[in-house]
Amino acid sequence: MEEKLIQRLESAVARLExxxxxxxxxxxxxxxxxxxxxxxxxxxxxxxxxxxxxxxEKIGGLVLDVTKVLQQAFAVQKDLLIQVKQTKKxxxxxxxxxxxxxxxxxxxxxxxxxxxxxxFFNHLKSAVDSLSALAWIAYTGKECGMSMPIAHVExxxxxxxxxxxxxxxxxxxxDPNHLEWAKALKELYLPxxxxxxxxxxxxxxxxxxxxxxVSAAPSKPKAPAPGAPAPPPPPSASLFSSETSQAxxxxxxxxxxxxxxxxxxxxxxxxxxxxxxxxxKTKNRVDRTGIVGTQEKESRTSSPSFSKAGPPKLELQMGRxxxxxxxxxxxxxxxxxxxxxxxxxxxxxxDSVVQIQGxxxxxxxxxxxxxxxxxxxxxxxxEIVNCNRVEVQCQGSAPTVSVDNTAGCQFYLSKxxxxxxxxxxxxxxxxxxxxxxxxxxxxxxxxxxxxxxxVFKDGRFETTPVSHSAGG
Numbered sequence: 001m002e003e004k005l006i007q008r009l010e011s012a013v014a015r016l017e018x019x020x021x022x023x024x025x026x027x028x029x030x031x032x033x034x035x036x037x038x039x040x041x042x043x044x045x046x047x048x049x050x051x052x053x054x055x056x057e058k059i060g061g062l063v064l065d066v067t068k069v070l071q072q073a074f075a076v077q078k079d080l081l082i083q084v085k086q087t088k089k090x091x092x093x094x095x096x097x098x099x100x101x102x103x104x105x106x107x108x109x110x111x112x113x114x115x116x117x118x119x120f121f122n123h124l125k126s127a128v129d130s131l132s133a134l135a136w137i138a139y140t141g142k143e144c145g146m147s148m149p150i151a152h153v154e155x156x157x158x159x160x161x162x163x164x165x166x167x168x169x170x171x172x173x174x175d176p177n178h179l180e181w182a183k184a185l186k187e188l189y190l191p192x193x194x195x196x197x198x199x200x201x202x203x204x205x206x207x208x209x210x211x212x213x214v215s216a217a218p219s220k221p222k223a224p225a226p227g228a229p230a231p232p233p234p235p236s237a238s239l240f241s242s243e244t245s246q247a248x249x250x251x252x253x254x255x256x257x258x259x260x261x262x263x264x265x266x267x268x269x270x271x272x273x274x275x276x277x278x279x280x281k282t283k284n285r286v287d288r289t290g291i292v293g294t295q296e297k298e299s300r301t302s303s304p305s306f307s308k309a310g311p312p313k314l315e316l317q318m319g320r321x322x323x324x325x326x327x328x329x330x331x332x333x334x335x336x337x338x339x340x341x342x343x344x345x346x347x348x349x350x351d352s353v354v355q356i357q358g359x360x361x362x363x364x365x366x367x368x369x370x371x372x373x374x375x376x377x378x379x380x381x382x383e384i385v386n387c388n389r390v391e392v393q394c395q396g397s398a399p400t401v402s403v404d405n406t407a408g409c410q411f412y413l414s415k416x417x418x419x420x421x422x423x424x425x426x427x428x429x430x431x432x433x434x435x436x437x438x439x440x441x442x443x444x445x446x447x448x449x450x451x452x453x454x455v456f457k458d459g460r461f462e463t464t465p466v467s468h469s470a471g472g
Contacts, residue, residue, distance in 0.1 A: 035085065037200040041078050048184070048192040049074055055181035062120045063181065066112050066127045073105045077134050081205070089140070089207035090214040098214045099138060106131050122166045123178075125331070126185060130160035133189055136197055139204035149197045149204055157189045159332075159355055162374050162393060165412060168442055169433065179442070310348065321345055322360075327352045340379050346371070365390060384409055394420075403427045412443065424448055 049071060056067035080102060090098055109128045118124070133156035136149040146152055164182050171178035313325040314333060320342055322335050327349040335344065336357040343362040346354060349371055356363065356375035363378050365371065369388045377396035384390060384403045393412035398420050403409050406427045413420060413434050424430050428450050433443040449465030456462075 035082075038078065038082060040196060040200065041081060044192055044196050045071075045074050045078070048188040051184040052181060052188055055177055055184055058177040059175075059181060062112065062118055063123045063178075066109065066124050067181075069105060069109045069112065070127055070131070073102065073109070073131050073134055076101045076105055077137060080137060084137075084205045084207055085211070086208055087211045088209070088213045094214040095138060095140065102134060102137075106134075122163045122170070123181070126160050126163040126167065126182070129163065130157060130185065130189060132156040132159075133193060136201070137205055141204070149201055150194060153189060153194045153197055155357070157186070158357075158374065158395065159353070160189075161186065162353065162355075162372055162391075165393065165433075165443065166391075169410075169445065172442055172445075316342070323347070324349060324354055327354075344375075346373065359396070365392070384411075403430050406430070422448070424450075 053067055053071065056064045080099070083098070087098070096103075109131055113121070113124045113128055133153045135146070135156070136152045138144070139146050139149050139152065147155055164186055167178055167182040171182075310326045312327050312330075313323050314327070314335075315323055316337075317323050322338065322342060322344040324333060324335075324344070324346040325348055327333060328351060330349075330352040333352060333354045334357065335354070338344070338356065338358045338360050340359045340361055342360050343364070344356055344360050345364050345366070346368060347366045349368045351370045353372040353374070356373070359377035359379065360375070361378070362380045363373070363375060363382045365373060365382075365384045365387055367386045368390055371387070371390045373390070373392045375382070375392075375394060375396075375398075378394075378398045381400035381402055382392065382394070382398050384392065384401075384406050386404070387406045387409070389408040390406070391410040391412075394417045395414050397416045398413070401411060401420050401422045403411075403422070403424045404426060408429045409427065409431070411422075411430070411432050413432060415435055418434060422432060430448040430450070432446045432448060434446065436442055436444055451466040452463050453466060454461045454463050
């Protein structure tokens with residue numbers, strides 16, 4: 001990695017020397033492109049983004065379309081980096097106006113994932129979600145609410161990697177061009193963009209102290225009627241307010257702020273909770289008997305179904321448990337303000353993605369359908385109960401994984417979690433994916449047995465799993 005970085009820097013210096021000798025910059029009067037950081041960014045585009053584009057050309061279709069938008073976004077950021085060196089540090093409104101061109105490209109990319117779901121949905125989501133990494137240029141200091149540039153690039157790729165890994169698994173034995181595209185996309189950000197930011201902008205963009213000032217574009221609202229309240233201010237740019245591109249650390253903080261504000265308001269903690277009356281208690285209910293009917297038995301053993309009851313929730317309860325409930329079609333749920341004493345309970349969600357940043361004590365996923373869960377570390381266990389078609393990825397450590405009464409589970413274990421104890425019961429289609437030994441290797445998929453042979457031998461039953469052809 002360091003050798004590649006040195007080669008890029010040497011290439012930038014060589015080009016700088018050649019351009020200086022030719023005097024080409026004197027005619028233009030713009031020394032921005034001659035800056036070593038700009039030349040290195042051009043090398044980043046040529047070396048890493050060029051590889052993504054080459055693979056996309058072979059695939060064509062929507063994959064090529066989203067790759068072209070990716071190229072536009074990086075080209076826009078290059079122009080912004082040149083302008084940064086000629087511009088004074090703006091305020092928040094001015095920064096939103098400055099980043100408007102990048103905003104427009106990100107909005108264009110988001111439009112590709114809307115509407116009917118295509119066969120290349122994972123490609124689109126991987127590319128579109130990765131674009132939030134370019135928001136590192138909006139970092140203005142600790143008070144801005146974003147992670148520092150290097151960390152922001154790494155965190156932004158984590159969500160995109162969830163869909164990128166799906167591509168690697170789906171096309172492992174189908175089309176090598178898709179594998180090449182997915183691997184090249186990851187390397188564009190890690191190590192590509194991350195190392196570039198680390199070398200030139202570890203503390204954010206360096207604004208000019210003598211350059212031109214940037215201010216928000218003036219708006220021309222209609223004059224309000226006499227006595228009418230003034231209209232609200234226009235919304236900020238989507239780079240800051242969009243759900244898909246907003247810094248992940250800022251979203252949960254807003255929810256936490258609301259929770260603490262309510263707790264500190266002086267109202268009793270139990271305000272708003274329903275009171276359990278005597279007639280609601282199980283022992284007093286006349287509609288309950290000690291006889292378990294046949295239909296009730298079948299309902300308990302049947303395939304788990306998605307619960308539609310209740311409003312959507314994403315909140316910290318009593319400071320100990322994160323509750324994520326009844327979320328439908330939400331791909332950007334993030335929990336970042338968590339610690340090792342808190343648990344996460346995900347219930348009744350469908351077609352959504354939850355990202356848990358940081359170490360928590362326990363994670364339980366209950367009665368969820370078509371869910372994706374991405375977490376870092378868990379102290380006790382990650383439990384999957386009564387679910388259908390869920391995908392879970394552990395990026396750190398997890399001592400215990402439990403899958404119970406679940407139909408369809410893909411669980412990605414990191415290298416630090418390979419020693420995890422995996423327990424399954426009454427479940428089918430459970431696959432564990434582990435990273436290959438090499439740095440560029442694909443994920444290795446292992447199907448856990450769901451059929452067993454029991455043989456009575458020497459006074460007891462011996463149980464062995466039925467052999468599976470998949471996995472290792």
